[in-house]
Each structure stands twice: as structure tokens, then as C-alpha cells.
Amino acid sequence: MKTINRISIIGFMATGKTTVGKLLSDCLGWRRVDTDEQIEATQGRSVKEVFKQNGEAIFREMETEVLEQLLALDQVVITTGGGIVLKELNRKLLRNNSYVIALTASEKAIIERVLNDQSRPLLQGDIVYNVKNLLNKRQGLYEWADLVIDTSNLDPQQVAKHVMARLP
Numbered sequence: 650m651k652t653i654n655r656i657s658i659i660g661f662m663a664t665g666k667t668t669v670g671k672l673l674s675d676c677l678g679w680r681r682v683d684t685d686e687q688i689e690a691t692q693g694r695s696v697k698e699v700f701k702q703n704g705e706a707i708f709r710e711m712e713t714e715v716l717e718q719l720l721a722l723d724q725v726v727i728t729t730g731g732g733i734v735l736k737e738l739n740r741k742l743l744r745n746n747s748y749v750i751a752l753t754a755s756e757k758a759i760i761e762r763v764l765n766d767q768s769r770p771l772l773q774g775d776i777v778y779n780v781k782n783l784l785n786k787r788q789g790l791y792e793w794a795d796l797v798i799d800t801s802n803l804d805p806q807q808v809a810k811h812v813m814a815r816l817p
């Protein structure tokens with residue numbers, strides 16, 4: 650069994666990764682770090698701007714570099730961007746170096762949560778179409794985690810409670 654001194658949270662956009670990560674890090678007395686926030690701090694601009702100015706491929710390179718740095722920390726809850734699972738290398742890094750929690754949600758729940766969201770570059774335009782399309786493309790990329798929780802009908806507190814009860 651893995652010794653848990655590092656937890657990563659993966660999941661599609663709007664599955665509650667950041668909020669649940671904050672609650673978990675409070676419960677555990679650990680630090681919380683976030684791949685998107687780390688990129689924004691290093692770059693001095695938003696993820697949206699990075700996408701606009703450099704494109705997704707460059708963002709994905711930044712994401713892997715940051716992930717490697719964060720996975721070297723101990724007693725830490727790492728929250729990630731929804732697309733971190735796209736690269737096999739990232740999935741391997743996460744699996745080999747942390748206890749991975751995947752948060753999932755139904756298509757309906759995700760659409761409701763992001764409908765008025767202008768901040769996510771990959772959802773710009775036809776939000777409903779983009780969510781459906783991305784969910785389709787990412788099928789199976791989240792379910793390999795050590796713990797998978799469907800958040801469709803749970804609030805973040807309930808999700809955190811669920812996780813705390815199931816941590817080995």
C-alpha cells in the first residue's frame with residue numbers, strides 16, 4: 650500500500666477539485682497547491698492569457714513542468730487542471746508519486762456549473778457543445794484513480810467527508 654503523504658485531485662472542469670482540495674488540506678493540516686495557480690504565479694498572467702498568447706500545447710508543457718515540481722513536495726494536496734490527464738506522462742507521474750483522487754460529475758451537473766463561466770478557455774463559445782465534446786474525448790481518463798467520487802449530487806463538504814472516511 651502507498652504511504653500517503655501526498656494527495657492529488659484530478660477531474661473534469663467544475664467537479665469541485667479546488668474547493669474539495671482546500672477542505673482536505675484543512676482537515677489534514679497539509680499545504681494545498683494547484684497546478685493552474687502555480688503556472689499563473691510563475692507566468693504573471695492568467696491561464697486564459699497563456700492559452701490565448703501561446704496556445705494549448707505550450708500550456709501543457711508548463712503544466713507538466715509544474716506537476717513535476719509539486720509532486721516533489723510532502724504533506725501536500727495538489728489540485729490540478731482538468732486536462733492534466735491528457736498526457737500519459739502526467740498520469741504516470743501522478744500515479745507513481747501520489748494518492749490520486751478523481752472527482753467526476755454527470756454531464757448535466759457540469760453544464761449547470763459552468764454555464765455562466767467565462768474564465769475557462771476551452772469552454773468559450775458554445776459551452777454546452779464544448780463540455781459534451783471534451784467529456785466525450787476524455788472518457789476513461791479520470792477513472793483509474795485510487796479513489797473515484799461522483800460529485801453530481803454532493804456538495805464539497807460531503808465530498809471531503811467521503812474522502813476522509815476512505816483514505817487508507
Ligand code: S3P
Nearest residue numbers: 661662663685730731732769770
Ligand atoms: C483545463 C482545465 C482548467 C485549466 C485549463 C484547461 C482543461 O482547469 O487547467 O483551462 O483542459 O480541462 P480547471 O479544471 O480547474 O477548470
